[in-house]
Amino acid sequence: MKKVFFAVYPLLFPLCAYAQEDTSAEYFVESVSIDPTLYNTQHIYMQDDPRLKNRVFFINVSQLTSDTATGVCRKKNSKNITLGKWLATTFPAHMFHSSDNFPVRDPADFNVPYSKKTLVSSLSYNCDDPEEKWAYGARQVILPNKKLLLTWKGDGVLLILRKIKPGEKILPSFKCSQNNTETEKAICDSNVLGGWDRSMLEALQKAIRGTPEADNEVDHFQLSASQVNDIINFQKKWLIERNKCKDDKACIAQQYNEQVDTMYDIALSGGYIPKPQTEEEKRQIEEDMLYFSKLTKKKK
Secondary structure, three states: OOOOOOOOOOOOEOOOOOOOEOOOEEEEEEEEEEOOOOOHHHOOOOOOOOOOOOOEEEEOOOEEEEOOOOOEEEEEEEEEEEHHHHHHHHOOOOOOOOOOOOOOOOHHHHOOOOOOOOEEEEEEEEEEOOOOOOOOOEEEEEOOOOOEEEEEOOOOEEEEEEEOOOOOOOOOOOOOOOOOOHHHHHHHOOHHHHHHHHHHHHHHHHHHHOOOOOOOOOOOOOOOHHHHHHHHHHHHHHHHHHHOOOOOHHHHHHHHHHHHHHHHHHHHOOOOOOOOOOHHHHHHHHHHHHHHHHHHHHHO
16 A cells, blocks of 8 residues: 555445435545454454545545545446345355355444345446555445445455545644644645544554554554654654655655554564665665566556
8 A cells, every 4th residue: 555646536326225315525434344254364454454444535426436546446336235135245254155145244243233134225346446456346335324335455344434524624633723834734634634644643553552453353562661662753753754745745645655554564563663775675676566567567
């Protein structure tokens, strides 16, 4: 998740069994759920992962995109279905293998407060995504409370989104005022950046606590006072780099994207702070990425 596409648009979901409804708007990821039937080693993302939580999705009558993906998903088809069956077809549990007799999944497994029999309208998308975040397409439903369920990649991840109200601001973790720096004012002026700042705080807290997941799901790394201090100093140095963006929102978003990823890796590693890359290492990585990009194009 290293590249950020900052300004976008996107989707309409024919509504549940009752009526079709225009859902064109910005949506905010308020929580992230993981398929509980997957083994931990299969999880690329975690419950309420800060890399996905607080992201902004853009939806219009035919398309879907987000502030973290460079591609666009276009409406493919829609149909009415019960919520339990939609979850079963979208996240087939490992104990079931039949392709023509899908079981019903319990919405409670994904922290969705509706019954299996709740009738919803599902929508499928074909996605053109260079980073393959939606390599298998995207699927989504709208719930009776107008929140959306959306699949993310093919990793057993379910995003729960709410609509951002007209005029509503997704506020960052710090107080917005006239005394803010140029960069902070740009963050306060953007729902996307406000969301990234929230994620940054959550990722930092996970790194300091020494756990990447929900407290009851993994063992904590017991960080020393020295390790915690090193993480805080590392974050302070990053803030200096972020502020060099001034009011360039795309630059600020890129800084957040990379630092949230890095802080999450620190949480996973038990407090290990990666050393800065040398110019030679950066050049080698760019050459490798270009090489693999050419290989991929040849295969197509």
